[in-house]
Amino acid sequence: MTFYVYVEPDAERRSTVGSLYADYGFDVVSDLDDLDAHLPRNPETLLVMIGATVDLEAALTFTSYQRVQRPLIGVLLLRRTLEPDVLARAMRAGIREVLEELDAEGIRVAAARSIDLSKALSTSMRSAGDQAQAAKIITVFAGKGGCGKSVVATNLAAALSGDGNRRVLLVDLALQFGDVAIMLQLPPNRSFSDAISMGGKVDEAGLRSVITPYRPGMDALLAPSSPAEGEHVSRELVTEVLEVARGMYDYIILDTPPAVTDQVLSALDLSDWFVPIVTPDLPTLKSVRLTIEMFDLLEYPRDRRLVVFNRANTEVGLTTEDVEEAVGAHLSVHVPSSRDVPVSVNRGVPIVLQDPTHPVSLAMRRLADRCSGVMSSQETRRKLFAFGRRR
The missing domain is CATH 3.40.50.2300 (Response regulator)
Structure with missing residues (x-):
């Protein structure tokens, strides 16, 4: 540096x-x-x-x-x-x-x-x-690996950054085996481990020194390249970094490991939106159900949870109603399965940037709109209809 x-x-x-x-x-x-x-x-x-x-x-x-x-x-x-x-x-x-x-x-x-x-x-x-407006922190979480969590996190960050008119920071909190660097093909020259020596005195200049720019409006704070280094990133440092970043960005997207670590809990406590990822298979349904119960136990607000149904069109004999009943929550956004997604990952370009009109991209933009407070016309009609019925 x-x-x-x-x-x-x-x-x-x-x-x-x-x-x-x-x-x-x-x-x-x-x-x-x-x-x-x-x-x-x-x-x-x-x-x-x-x-x-x-x-x-x-x-x-x-x-x-x-x-x-x-x-x-x-x-x-x-x-x-x-x-x-x-x-x-x-x-x-x-x-x-x-x-x-x-x-x-x-x-x-x-x-x-x-x-x-x-x-x-x-x-x-x-x-x-x-004192003005702190960034909204959005935590993407899945209790089981292989759900497409990092794909959702990277595409959500890209969708929120738009044409660079918003400032978005993507943080890889999978501190031992993070994938953000490889998914965006970013050089691992800087990472969370470089902030360890700043513990207790992180400021904007120091944070910028460990951040890697990806595109206008979108930066990344990468996981350490060595799993051993990730073990030294404390809960207190995660909290400190996020507090400083809130004054620098409009949105902070957190990609988390498939485990509830101290670092993840510190991030969840600061989060404005909680985005659990569910896929139509029984082990994942179980882990998401436990995640929802954990959110209830920790009293995270229910109206701030956006459950993403990933690979929603996969034919495995489970309907949307089956999945919602199994996890005990409404599915906010349905993301279809597509072979184009792994192609975009291999190119290091989120699909929302590679093909903005792709069905997966449109789903990710709907998720971004929900996080930014933009309501679709369909949701507006549904809320107005519900209001009319209450009257």
Whole structure:
């Protein structure tokens, strides 16, 4: 993880000036185009140091844009000499400080000051986000493996993110054998285990450093690549991470293991929606029935449960009424079985993105609408009819 970037087109300066700050662990890029490509891949960046040979107008334009898009990033501008008109223009653009490129001590002090300010802003923004509208947490759960839980979780996250107009975080809480990374073909360079050292002091910048972007509006927090590492992710850390993430996203989707662990319980306690997955086979029906009973015991609200009937069109001699009676709950969304689903998984693209009009995609969008409070016309008619009968 690198929090600092130095951009300088001149190769000699990159070598001499960059060596002065090697202890900071700066990444070095050669121009602003490279920097634009670097930042989305490294959302944890807190400080950008713009070298003396970077064009002033380009530096000011870059800073003005980042001031809106990435307000946590502090920009220091290095110049060969300090000029009053440059200082004034830099301050108006949002550059935090302008320094002489060889003033090593001044730059170290300014960098530390800028980083402290970014961290304070992160805390302030998180507090403001908490006071505004916290993200809705949606936990997808199945007490038995092989139900398509991860398929539902990844597609639900993609459906909720839309065209990037919503901010969605997909969290893989199957901490020992998670599948989100492989299903989205994401590199396992960052994971939940990287947050262990932050326990008790997780902030927005720290959380961004362990998150992997997938597409505009959709990020992922991956499970550790090693099962042994997953054992060290505590219930307290899960709670802390989710609380911080609530101020950063609109929706948080949790993909869970087929077991009620301490980490899963901590997530369930914070959840706004509970999404059990049922398939038409007896072992799964039993596990979902036990899940529903557990939800009742823990007093999770019934009107916040959305039971998904996956592979609903599979001909195995069980009707919808049979399944509802067996699990003791209404089936909110029916997702048909299709060979196109494993094809989309193998491609690393959720089917709602690969084929938006596919019957499975339409079902997943109905689930997303329920979670976001959008009611279908059929549901509206049913509620109005029920209201009329009560009157």
